[in-house]
Amino acid sequence: xxxxxxxxxPRGYDATDALEAATSVFWAKGYEGASIxxxxxxxxxxxxSLYQLFGDKQHLFLAAIDxxxxxxxxxxxxxxxxxxxxxxxxxxxxxxxxxxATQDPSTPGCLISSVLSDxxxxxxxxxxxLDRRFAALERRLSDRLSQSAERPGxxxxxxxxxxxxxxxGLTLRARSGAPATELRxxxxxxxxxxx
Amino acid sequence: xxxxxxxxxPRGYDATDALEAATSVFWAKGYEGASIxxxxxxxxxxxxSLYQLFGDKQHLFLAAIDxxxxxxxxxxxxxxxxxxxxxxxxxxxxxxxxxxATQDPSTPGCLISSVLSDxxxxxxxxxxxLDRRFAALERRLSDRLSQSAERPGxxxxxxxxxxxxxxxGLTLRARSGAPATELRxxxxxxxxxxx
DNA sequence: AACTTTATAGACCGATCATTCTGTAATTTG
DNA sequence: CAAATTACAGAATGATCGGTCTATAAAGTT
Numbered sequence: 001x002x003x004x005x006x007x008x009x010p011r012g013y014d015a016t017d018a019l020e021a022a023t024s025v026f027w028a029k030g031y032e033g034a035s036i037x038x039x040x041x042x043x044x045x046x047x048x049s050l051y052q053l054f055g056d057k058q059h060l061f062l063a064a065i066d067x068x069x070x071x072x073x074x075x076x077x078x079x080x081x082x083x084x085x086x087x088x089x090x091x092x093x094x095x096x097x098x099x100x101a102t103q104d105p106s107t108p109g110c111l112i113s114s115v116l117s118d119x120x121x122x123x124x125x126x127x128x129x130l131d132r133r134f135a136a137l138e139r140r141l142s143d144r145l146s147q148s149a150e151r152p153g154x155x156x157x158x159x160x161x162x163x164x165x166x167x168x169g170l171t172l173r174a175r176s177g178a179p180a181t182e183l184r185x186x187x188x189x190x191x192x193x194x195x
Numbered sequence: 196x197x198x199x200x201x202x203x204x205p206r207g208y209d210a211t212d213a214l215e216a217a218t219s220v221f222w223a224k225g226y227e228g229a230s231i232x233x234x235x236x237x238x239x240x241x242x243x244s245l246y247q248l249f250g251d252k253q254h255l256f257l258a259a260i261d262x263x264x265x266x267x268x269x270x271x272x273x274x275x276x277x278x279x280x281x282x283x284x285x286x287x288x289x290x291x292x293x294x295x296a297t298q299d300p301s302t303p304g305c306l307i308s309s310v311l312s313d314x315x316x317x318x319x320x321x322x323x324x325l326d327r328r329f330a331a332l333e334r335r336l337s338d339r340l341s342q343s344a345e346r347p348g349x350x351x352x353x354x355x356x357x358x359x360x361x362x363x364g365l366t367l368r369a370r371s372g373a374p375a376t377e378l379r380x381x382x383x384x385x386x387x388x389x390x
Numbered sequence: 391a392a393c394t395t396t397a398t399a400g401a402c403c404g405a406t407c408a409t410t411c412t413g414t415a416a417t418t419t420g
Numbered sequence: 421c422a423a424a425t426t427a428c429a430g431a432a433t434g435a436t437c438g439g440t441c442t443a444t445a446a447a448g449t450t
Binding site: 027028029030032033107108109113114115117118119120121122127128130131134152153154158159161162164165166167168169170172173175176177178182183185186189190192193194 | 322349
């Protein structure tokens with residue numbers, strides 16, 4: 001449907017840009033470190049509209065996590081294809097993980113693995129969300145492993161968690177400032193050593 | 196030297212217990228989430244003494260990180276021996292990683308991989324500290340790999356980062372609430388898969 | 391033009407933040 | 421005892437926090 005005619009004063013912000021901006025602020029500053037003021041400024045959105053749209057900071061954060069998953073993780077998941085041999089797909093997957101975690105110096109690492117993981121310490125809602133996001137990637141990896149003829153020693157579900165752990169470890173290392181080229185070599189080595 | 200005679204009013208707190216308590220608070224609540232009030236209460240230390248001893252919150256956090264490394268990571272590093280075959284040592288290393296990350300439900304995961312990693316987003320001092328701590332583990336793993344007769348495909352320095360990434364990934368998964376038994380199986384699979 | 395709807399800017403709220411300061415208690419030294 | 425030293429409890433500080441509220445502006449509807 002092509003946008004019903006809207007009454008009232010027109011929005012001064014863009015809803016999609018706003019979520020993208022919020023994602024960046026949380027990604028760079030962490031959940032507690034991102035103040036509502038800073039978020040409003042980056043989102044080009046007045047406080048009242050922010051609360052109207054998202055309810056509170058918690059739910060804005062969850063919306064940002066969802067936006068991040070849709071725009072960053074879904075494409076990454078598609079690298080797993082299957083497009084080529086398992087090893088090739090894993091290499092391109094790790095390669096994209098490194099790209100995601102290093103491409104913007106102001107948002108190093110992974111929003112989920114660093115920021116949500118920290119916030120999960122106190123907030124049960126965030127802890128459950130972290131678990132869901134982690135499980136989703138592992139399910140995807142397990143599926144890909146199962147589709148492959150190659151049969152490593154351990155069950156696919158276990159190996160999937162190994163690979164997911166490597167991916168998350170790479171993003172942590174990126175947050176500490178490790179250069180992309182080094183991390184790419186690590187990703188390649190993991191894909192090869194693993195099979 | 197056996198403690199010079201001290202003038203002045205005696206301390207009402209214990210210096211070692213205090214750092215241990217601070218570590219727990221940061222570990223559970225994150226850097227921003229840990230208020231000075233909460234820290235003082237847990238450390239059984241008055242504000243004035245805390246500032247006298249550590250200067251400010253930043254440096255208290257760094258002191259807690261150091262305490263954590265000495266009490267948690269050094270013993271973990273010793274699992275790498277060499278005590279047995281490389282695969283056996285790696286298995287016991289991952290096993291201890293999982294134990295560390297799951298043993299206390301109030302402090303899930305790893306202080307460095309979750310809390311320091313989040314805080315590294317804004318604070319350059321913390322980012323450098325994160326890099327140092329990560330590099331130290333990788334150096335230790337690389338040394339252990341070099342001491343082994345087994346020669347995997349990739350260079351020891353690269354493979355060391357793969358293994359360190361797995362370890363960190365395991366602690367992240369623990370923070371999301373994954374049960375220890377599952378993670379132990381993942382650690383065993385990783386030790387076998389990468390050799 | 392009058393009414394309804396939506397979004398705006400920005401003041402306001404109480405709570406909490408990290409940090410500093412003040413005055414006092416408890417100890418050793420001389 | 422007096423002086424020096426160290427640590428204490430807790431008030432005070434100014435800033436900032438997340439969240440709410442009020443008054444107004446800008447649009448469609450009738």
